[in-house]
Amino acid sequence: MKSEGRNNFSFFDEELSRDASSRLQLISDMRAALSRKEFELHYQPVFDAKTSRPCGVEALVRWRHPVMGLMSPDRFIWLAEETGLMEPLGQWILEQACLDAVSWPDNIKVAVNLSVAQFRSGTLFDVILCALVESGLSPERLELEITESLLLQNKESHSVIIQQLKNIGVTIVLDDFGTGYASLSYLTMFPFDKIKIDKSFTQGLSSRVDCAAVVASVLSLARGLDIAVTVEGVETKEQFELLRAAGVNQVQGYLFGRPSPMADLNFPALERMGRAEAAA
Numbered sequence: 001m002k003s004e005g006r007n008n009f010s011f012f013d014e015e016l017s018r019d020a021s022s023r024l025q026l027i028s029d030m031r032a033a034l035s036r037k038e039f040e041l042h043y044q045p046v047f048d049a050k051t052s053r054p055c056g057v058e059a060l061v062r063w064r065h066p067v068m069g070l071m072s073p074d075r076f077i078w079l080a081e082e083t084g085l086m087e088p089l090g091q092w093i094l095e096q097a098c099l100d101a102v103s104w105p106d107n108i109k110v111a112v113n114l115s116v117a118q119f120r121s122g123t124l125f126d127v128i129l130c131a132l133v134e135s136g137l138s139p140e141r142l143e144l145e146i147t148e149s150l151l152l153q154n155k156e157s158h159s160v161i162i163q164q165l166k167n168i169g170v171t172i173v174l175d176d177f178g179t180g181y182a183s184l185s186y187l188t189m190f191p192f193d194k195i196k197i198d199k200s201f202t203q204g205l206s207s208r209v210d211c212a213a214v215v216a217s218v219l220s221l222a223r224g225l226d227i228a229v230t231v232e233g234v235e236t237k238e239q240f241e242l243l244r245a246a247g248v249n250q251v252q253g254y255l256f257g258r259p260s261p262m263a264d265l266n267f268p269a270l271e272r273m274g275r276a277e278a279a280a
């Protein structure tokens, strides 16, 4: 029994150290990745629900790891946050997204996700201002997505930065709405222009009464506060029809397009797709 226990322990120990060493390897790879230009931004289209025309894109970061291939942000953002790498990575993301967006039609906005590490840095406002000035992108075309969980701490200092950004004309979006806490009070505490309802509600839309009820009540609340509503994770025509009928402003999801590299973004084709959708 005793030796079995020891064996188990040593096995666990080995797993643990392998985990720790692969984590260290990943951290060291990540430190080099920015200068090696291994990060890329993919863009997912956002459509106006009423007109079915494309009105924006969301920038979603990927890491083209030399050995592990294309990595999704869920696999490395948390590590970047823990190791202080999110600040320089976040700055690159903002600069690149603004540079890319200036070449798109004027009616296309670009949404960038912000991390709590960027808020803590103390330089977020300056970084955003510089990205706008250096790219020449109009602030009205930049949207910043902030999650509820980010707002749980340091409400006062975050609120000052958010107000500063709003003052220069940038759009502030509350992302992943419905997945966190105290959502409703946040709506009056921070000056949001838009709410993005989390995809978990979209997925339950046609089968779960509670999901449809949440979407309907968020819509009526948002209307009262003069806040626009985007719904993400729209994968089926049925979901889209339900959302459009409910009065959602914008939709995003695989039904309209997956995130793709900038080179594959084709706005005239997206316009055509929207027109066909509206006519159908």
Ligand code: C2E
Pocket: 044, 059, 060, 061, 072, 073, 074, 077, 093, 112, 113, 114, 115, 175, 176, 199, 232, 233, 234, 235, 252, 253, 254, 255, 259
């Ligand atoms: P998010 O901000 O909620 O982004 C939407 C996620 O849903 C994206 O995953 C997108 O690819 C996925 N998605 C889009 N349409 C559909 C759909 O119809 N069905 C389903 N099932 N999924 C859909 P992705 O790109 O893997 O990003 C995951 C998360 O990583 C993002 O969630 C965001 O929180 C974070 N993230 C991505 N890019 C950045 C970034 O540049 N900075 C920061 N701080 N976080 C980022």
Ligand code: CA
Pocket: 058, 113, 145, 175
């Ligand atoms: Ca987002």
Ligand code: CA
Pocket: 175, 176, 198, 199, 232
């Ligand atoms: Ca989300």
